[in-house]
Amino acid sequence: MDLFFISLLIIVSGGVFTLIFQRQFTLMKVISVFTISAGCLLGLIDSFSKLFNPGQYSFSFDYLNTLSLSFKIDNLSAFFLVAIFAVSLLAAVFSFHYMNKKEDALRTAVNYLFFSILIASMALVVTAENVIAFILSWEIMSLSSFFLVIYDYQSPENRKAGYLYFVFSHVGVMFIIAAFGILYGYTGSFEFTSAVTLPDGLKILVFIFCFIGFGSKAGVFPFHVWLPHAHPAAPSHISAVMSGVMIKTGIYGILRLYALLDLHTPLFGEIVVIAGMVSGVLGVVYALGQHDLKRLLAYHSVENIGIILIGIGLGMIGVSTGNPIMAVLGFAGGLLHVLNHSIFKSLLFMGAGIVIRKTGTRSIDALGGLLKNMKITGITFLIGSLAISGLPPFNGFVSEFLIYLGGFKGVVLDKTAFVLSLLSIVSLAVIGGLALACFTKVVGVVFQGEPRSRAAEDVDEKGLTMLVPMLVLAGACVVIGVFPGLFFKMALKGISSLGIGYNIPFEPFLRITENITLAAAIFFVVFLLILAFRMLLYRKKPLRRSGTWGCGFTQPTVKMQYTGSSYAAFILEFFRPVAPLNEDHPAIQGRFPGKTHYRSHVNDIAELHMGNGMIRPILWMFDRLRWIQHGDIHLYIGYILLAVVVLLFFIK
Numbered sequence: 001m002d003l004f005f006i007s008l009l010i011i012v013s014g015g016v017f018t019l020i021f022q023r024q025f026t027l028m029k030v031i032s033v034f035t036i037s038a039g040c041l042l043g044l045i046d047s048f049s050k051l052f053n054p055g056q057y058s059f060s061f062d063y064l065n066t067l068s069l070s071f072k073i074d075n076l077s078a079f080f081l082v083a084i085f086a087v088s089l090l091a092a093v094f095s096f097h098y099m100n101k102k103e104d105a106l107r108t109a110v111n112y113l114f115f116s117i118l119i120a121s122m123a124l125v126v127t128a129e130n131v132i133a134f135i136l137s138w139e140i141m142s143l144s145s146f147f148l149v150i151y152d153y154q155s156p157e158n159r160k161a162g163y164l165y166f167v168f169s170h171v172g173v174m175f176i177i178a179a180f181g182i183l184y185g186y187t188g189s190f191e192f193t194s195a196v197t198l199p200d201g202l203k204i205l206v207f208i209f210c211f212i213g214f215g216s217k218a219g220v221f222p223f224h225v226w227l228p229h230a231h232p233a234a235p236s237h238i239s240a241v242m243s244g245v246m247i248k249t250g251i252y253g254i255l256r257l258y259a260l261l262d263l264h265t266p267l268f269g270e271i272v273v274i275a276g277m278v279s280g281v282l283g284v285v286y287a288l289g290q291h292d293l294k295r296l297l298a299y300h301s302v303e304n305i306g307i308i309l310i311g312i313g314l315g316m317i318g319v320s321t322g323n324p325i326m327a328v329l330g331f332a333g334g335l336l337h338v339l340n341h342s343i344f345k346s347l348l349f350m351g352a353g354i355v356i357r358k359t360g361t362r363s364i365d366a367l368g369g370l371l372k373n374m375k376i377t378g379i380t381f382l383i384g385s386l387a388i389s390g391l392p393p394f395n396g397f398v399s400e401f402l403i404y405l406g407g408f409k410g411v412v413l414d415k416t417a418f419v420l421s422l423l424s425i426v427s428l429a430v431i432g433g434l435a436l437a438c439f440t441k442v443v444g445v446v447f448q449g450e451p452r453s454r455a456a457e458d459v460d461e462k463g464l465t466m467l468v469p470m471l472v473l474a475g476a477c478v479v480i481g482v483f484p485g486l487f488f489k490m491a492l493k494g495i496s497s498l499g500i501g502y503n504i505p506f507e508p509f510l511r512i513t514e515n516i517t518l519a520a521a522i523f524f525v526v527f528l529l530i531l532a533f534r535m536l537l538y539r540k541k542p543l544r545r546s547g548t549w550g551c552g553f554t555q556p557t558v559k560m561q562y563t564g565s566s567y568a569a570f571i572l573e574f575f576r577p578v579a580p581l582n583e584d585h586p587a588i589q590g591r592f593p594g595k596t597h598y599r600s601h602v603n604d605i606a607e608l609h610m611g612n613g614m615i616r617p618i619l620w621m622f623d624r625l626r627w628i629q630h631g632d633i634h635l636y637i638g639y640i641l642l643a644v645v646v647l648l649f650f651i652k
Contacts, residue, residue, distance in 0.1 A: 002046075002057065002059060003042060003046040004043065004047075004057070004059075004081075004123070007039045007040070007042040007046060007085075008043070008120040010035060010038055010042065011035070011039035011043070011119050011120050012039075012117060013039075013116075014032045014033075014035030014039060014112070015032065015036070015113035015115060015116025016113065016116075017031045017032055017035060018032045018109035018110075018113055019109050019110075021109075022105050022106055022108075023105070025102045025105045028108075028112075029095075029096055029099065029112075030096075032112045033092050033093060033096045036088070036089075036115070036116055036119070037089050037092045037093055039119075040086075040088045040089035040119065041089055043085040043123065044085035047073075047078045047081035047085060048078075050078045051082065051490060051493050052493065057073040058070065058071070058073075059071045059072070060129075068132070068133075068190075069132060069136070070129035070130045070191075071124065071127040071128055071133060072129040073127050075493045075497045076252070076259075076494050076495070077126045077127045077497075078493075079335065079339075079490060079491070079493065079494035080248065080252050082339070082490070083245050083248065083339050084123055084126070086343075087241055087245045087342050087346050088119045088241055088245070090240075090350075091115075091237040091241045091244075091346065092237075093465050093468060093469050094236075094240070094350050094353070094465060094466050095112075095237040097462075097465045097466050098235065098236060098237055098466055099235065107151065110147070111148065111238075114145075114147045114148050115144075118145050119241075121137050121141035121144060122249060124137035124140075125137045125138055125141055125252070129191070129192060130190045130191050130192060131183070131184065131192070132190050134192075135173070135176070135180070138173060138249075139173065141246070141249065142166075142169040142170070142173065142217075145165070145246060146166050146169070148234055148235070148242075149162045149233050149234045150233070151233075151234060151235055152233065157233065158233040160229065161226075161229035161230050161233035162230070162233065164226045164230070165229070167618075168216050168225065168226040169226075172212070172213040172216030172217055173213060174213070175209045175210070175216075176209070176210055176253075178209050179207075179213070182198075182202055182206055182209075183206060186198055186202060192260050193260070196261065196262045198261070200263055200265075203261045203263045204263070204265070204267065206261065207261060207271075208271070210257050211254060211272070211275075213253075214249075214250040214253035214254050214257075215250060215254075216250070217246075217247060217249060217250035217253075218248070218251055218254075218305050219250075219279075220250075220279050220305060220306075220309065221275070221278050221283065221302060221306070221606060222610065225606055225610055227298050227302060228295050228299055228302075228604070228607075230242070231294060231295070231301070231349075232292055232294035236294070236349050236356065236357075237349075237350065239294060239298075239352075239353070240345070240349040240350055241346070243297070243301045243345050243346070244342040244343075244346040244349070247301060247305065248338050248342065250305075251305070251308055251309075251334075254312065255312065255335075258316065258498065259497065259499050262499065264320045265320060266316075266317060266320040266416065268316045269316030269317035269319075270313070270317070270416060270420060272309050272312055272313030273310055273313030273314060273316075273423075274420070275306075275309055275313075276305075276306045276308070276309025276312075276313055276427075277306065277423060279309065280303050280306025280307050280309075280310065280427055280428075280431045281306070281427055281430055281431060282302070282578060282579075283299050283301070283303030283304075283305070283306055284299070284300065284303040284434040285434065285572070285575045285579050286299045286579060286602060286604055287299035287435075287438050288434060288441070288568045288572060288602075289568060289572050289579060289581070289601075290364075290564075290602070291363055291365055291564060291565065292363065293363075293364050293442070294349070294352050294356070294362055296364070296438070297345070297349055300345070300435070304337065306427075307334075307337055307341075307399075307400065307403065307428065308334045308338055308341070310334070310403060311330050311331065311333040311337060311399070311402070311403040312330065312334040313330070313424075314326060314327075314329075314330030314333075314334075314403065314406040314407055315327045315330030315331035315332075315334065315406065316330075317413075317420065317421070318406065318409070319500050321410075321413055323409060324502040325406075326406050326410050328492070328500075328502050329406035329409060330406035331498065331500070332402055332488065332491040332492055332495055333399050333401075333402030333403035333404075333405075333406055334403065335491040336398065336399040336402065336487060336491040337396075337399035337403070339399075339480075339487065339490070340396055340398070340399045340477075340480065343387075343395060343476050344384045344387040344394075344477055345384075345388065346473055347380060347381070347383070347384040347470055347473035347474060347477065348381065348385070350466065350469060350470050350473070351377055351470060352381075354374070354377050354467075354470075355374070355377065355446065357463075357466075358374070359455045359456055359459055360455055361453070364441075364442065364445050364564040365452060365563045365564050365565065366453040366455055366456065367445065367452060367453075368445060368446065368447075368448070368450055368451045368456050368558065368561065369448065369450045369456060371447040373459050373460055373461070374447075374459060375461075376461060376467050376470070377467070377470065379474075380471060380473070380474040381443065382447075383474040383478065384477065385439035385442065385443055387477040388439065389436040389439055390432045390435065391436070391520075392516050392517045392521075393478065393517040393518070393520035394477045394480075394481040394517075395476070395477045395481045395484075395487075397481060397513075398481055398484040398487075398488070400432070401513050401516070402488075402513070407422075407424040407425040407428070408421075408425065411425075434571070440567075441564050442564075444562065444567070445562065445564045449558070449562075450558045450561065452558050452561070452563075478521075481517045481520075482514075482517050482518060483514075484513055484514060484517065485514070488513075565598075565600050579602050579603065579604075579605070580603045581600055581601070581602055581603070582600065582603060583598070584598070584599040584600070585597070585598045
């Protein structure tokens with residue numbers, strides 16, 4: 001048996017062990033975390049090996065001598081497997097101290113079980129070689145992640161998030177099944193390789209259907225509505241996995257389908273680039289207006305999926321217009337951003353997790369001053385914030401810079417390709433600026449200043465297994481940013497499976513990236529040396545502390561600090577047409593006014609209109625059909641027989 005499947009068996013066994021040892025809480029966690037981590041480590045080593053060793057590794061299993069479950073690991077699969085196993089490994093380690101409530105032992109055991117199934121199913125999704133294997137793996141992934149989202153099922157908000165995720169997952173898979181149905185109806189085969197024989201018109205239809213289905217999983221606007229609800233509801237290590245790697249299976253599906261269809265029409269690139277620009281800009285705008293820390297990070301997943309799609313779309317346009325440099329830079333930048341986003345977004349969700357675990361609140365405006373007592377968390381969160389903002393010398397800059405270069409290579413083209421390339425560059429600049437503003441708000445309000453509530457006072461960051469994964473991820477952000485060569489080659493290896501057939505020396509582009517990140521790294525090193533030198537000079541000198549001049553006001557309070565709402569208000573005002581703001585602020589009346597309040601909420605236009613136009617009518621229809629589920633097993637058997645009889649009419 002191949003190492004890949006051995007690693008999956010080890011991972012799933014780690015989840016099964018939790019049910020056996022759930023009465024011994026600490027032992028259960030030790031066995032489960034160790035086993036899942038060992039399986040992920042084995043899978044990570046195997047994936048690295050297969051990524052850098054040319055060739056394809058195929059496996060096939062027959063089910064009831066009728067259906068074939070086929071799996072294949074090529075360079076594209078291996079690239080995604082590296083991200084899946086790496087993030088899942090660190091998330092498993094993080095969970096040891098994070099899942100620390102003995103009274104929830106059974107719930108924790110079930111969480112580990114579905115966590116292990118989620119890891120295995122994600123790995124199977126990106127290696128599936130035919131329709132049956134893919135749909136089976138995809139459904140297992142969706143169902144296991146649903147049960148992880150509703151971990152805290154006693155909360156009505158979490159149950160709503162789970163149901164919303166369940167609905168969007170299955171609406172998305174309906175589009176995917178429809179696309180595969182077209183494939184089977186024309187070719188009579190469940191094999192993905194038969195897609196190349198479809199007529200061009202059907203190829204376009206299949207791509208559009210699959211883009212909607214995969215886009216729903218990836219969180220592409222406007223199919224992202226489930227994402228800001230599901231990620232805050234799940235435990236933070238699950239949020240890290242879902243945001244870091246699970247939504248990337250949608251990106252994998254888009255790339256794999258593009259390679260299978262082998263139709264290099266400009267339409268594909270135009271659809272993907274436009275969806276990427278809209279998702280990127282609106283995702284970060286909605287993030288700016290959030291007061292919930294995890295909900296804010298969830299919207300940044302929409303933003304970064306947009307960046308990835310911009311890169312992929314530019315690559316498709318480059319192929320369709322015969323611009324090989326643009327094509328490879330776009331695809332490589334987008335694929336590298338898949339890896340980079342999995343790293344810094346997992347880091348940020350873990351940082352948010354430890355903040356929430358120690359303070360008991362997700363409200364940004366209730367926090368403040370955490371850096372004093374949570375230095376490791378604060379510093380690693382700051383590194384993740386700089387990385388997600390695309391600043392050197394961190395990893396987010398490298399992948400975004402490659403996409404920028406791809407866009408600049410496209411401005412020499414004509415007509416639509418020129419316009420989209422130019423708009424892509426502008427969109428990336430807007431996204432980067434807004435992301436920096438958003439994380440300036442988060443770091444400033446959450447970690448700096450003074451505590452805004454008792455929840456933020458006297459906190460600590462005890463829990464070694466929560467801190468180590470964050471340090472590893474923060475280190476990866478720096479290493480990839482300063483030494484991007486190996487990781488750029490990984491992305492090039494990944495896109496070699498797309499069959500675009502370009503082999504171009506990219507050392508000059510890589511050298512530019514390395515020089516910029518190296519210059520930024522030197523700046524930070526000089527800054528740290530100056531800081532260390534200052535500390536050395538003042539080491540033995542007596543220091544006097546006194547209050548600063550208060551400009552005539554001598555009794556400042558924490559309420560005089562900026563809140564997240566006030567910091568972002570002037571930016572959100574500009575985007576009010578696409579991010580309508582609801583404000584609740586009773587007017588102050590009388591000479592001696594009573595206590596008042598101010599609340600604001602930014603509306604997601606997709607959620608607003610989709611809720612009124614689609615979700616509520618569907619729920620109304622299902623309420624009218626509730627009589628079908630009445631509890632009489634005889635009628636249920638009758639339904640099955642009726643379905644079989646109807647299907648017999650379609651058998652040739």
